[in-house]
Amino acid sequence: MKPLFAASLLLLAANAHAATLTLDIQGLTKKTGHVLIAVHADEASFNDKGKPAAVRTVEVKDAKVTVTIPDLAPGTYAVSLFHDANDNNKLDTNFIGIPKEGYGFSNNVGARGKPKFDEAKFTLAADGTVLTLTVF
Template sequence: MKRLIAAALLLAANAHAATLTLDIQGLTKKTGHVLIAVHADAASFGDKGKPVAVRNVEVKDSTLTVTIPDLAPGVYAVSLFHDANDNHKLDTNFIGIPKEGYGFSNNVGARGRPSFADARFTLAADGTTLTLTVF
C-alpha cells in the first residue's frame, strides 16, 4: 500500500512538471561547451542564488537544441555562455567585455547584463520553446 501511495504521489508531481526547450543559434565555433543556467528569481539571475537547473552541453555545430524537463510552470530567465576553450569561465577583455559568446532569454543583453525582469518568460504547463541568439 505504501508503494502504491508513493507511486501516485510521484505521478502527481510529474503531472505538474513542464519542459523547457532552448534552440540556441549563432555559435561561432564548433568547440567547447555551452553552459546554461535557468533562474527562478532575480537573486539567482544576479549570481546571489542558485539556479533551478544547469546544463553543460558540448558544441558540435553552430546551432544547439537543449531540453530541460521537470520544471514547475512559472516565471524564469535563462543565461548562457559559450565556453569555446573549455576553461569553465566566460573570458573577457581587460575592461570586462566578453570575448566568448553569451545570451539570455528574450535575446536581451547585447549591451550588457540585463535585469531578471527584462529576461523573464513564462514557462507554460505544456512546455515552452525559446530561441536564443548568442551574442
C-alpha cells in the first residue's frame, strides 16, 4: 500500500509543475486536411536536429482552430506548424522551395522564410499561455 501511495504523490507533484499551451491558429485558407504542429524546447529541435517537446495533428474544419497542449514544463519554447491541406504529410513547395501550403511560427515571424529559434521563442508560464498564430 505504501509504494502505491508514494507513486501517487510523485505523479501529483509532477503534474503540479506542468503547464498548458493553448494555440489559436487563424488564417487557414482551406477547410480541408490537417494542421501539423511541433512545440520545440530548443534550437536543435527547431532546426530538425532533435525531437520536439510535443507534436499534434488537428483536423481543419474552419478558417481557425484551437489546440490545447497540456503537461509541458514551464519554460522557453517555439512553435512551428503547417497546414497540410492535401493530407500528404509534407509541406508542399514550388520548384524553388517556396511553400504552396500555409505555415506559421510562434510570434508570427517567418513570413519571408523560416525564422531563427530566438525570433520564435516565447515563455510558457506556469499557469499556462495562450498564443495566437497566423498562417502565412
